[in-house]
Amino acid sequence: MRRRSFLLAALALPALRLPAHAAQGPEIRVLKSPSCGCCTAWADHLSAAGFSVDLRDVPDEQLWTMKDRLGIGEETASCHTAMIEGYVIEGHVPAEDITRLINERPDALGLAVPGMPIGSPGMEMGDSTEPFTTLLLLADGETRAFARHG
Known part of the structure; x- marks a missing residue:
């Protein structure tokens, strides 16, 4: 319950609000470092897929403090954190x-793609790709494979 409360508090974060992307589908709030371009490219990927993206810049220290409080450890961390319908989404x-x-609404904290795999959404580099796994983040700190890509 504490993490969900923190998620709600994070949604109210005072932050520099960037122009909203397309406003069609479910809203996803993306918190990112002001200097990160791949995070913006990932937000564009979500917008193209029909999500309504609320993209916000937050100071790096605040972003990493939030990740820690949400239970996102170094092994599952990436460059940006998002929230949608009570779930945390970490990385690409x-x-x-x-x-x-x-749609499935599993009992979990959310999803993560650790690191910044080449070829993942927002990390496209020509034809280069590397396989990656989207992890389901469980409340007890464990993870399990949710989807495999590449």
Whole structure:
């Protein structure tokens, strides 16, 4: 319950609000470092998939403090953190995995793609890709594979 309360508090974070992306589908709030371009590219991926993206810049220290409080450890961390319908989304998670998560509604904290795998949404670099796994973040700190890509 504490993490969900923190999620709600994080949604109220005073932050520099960037122009909203397309406003069609479920709203996802993305918190990112002001200097990160791949986070903006990931937000564009979500927008193209029909999500309404609320993209916010937050100071790095505040972002990492929030990750720690949400239970996102170094092994599951990436460069940005998002929230949608009570779930946390960490890193370059593909839009289709987020859609599946909110449709299936598993008992979990959310999803993570640790690091910044080349070829994941927002990390496209020509034809280069590397396989990656989207992890389901469980409340007890454990993870399990949710989807495999590449």
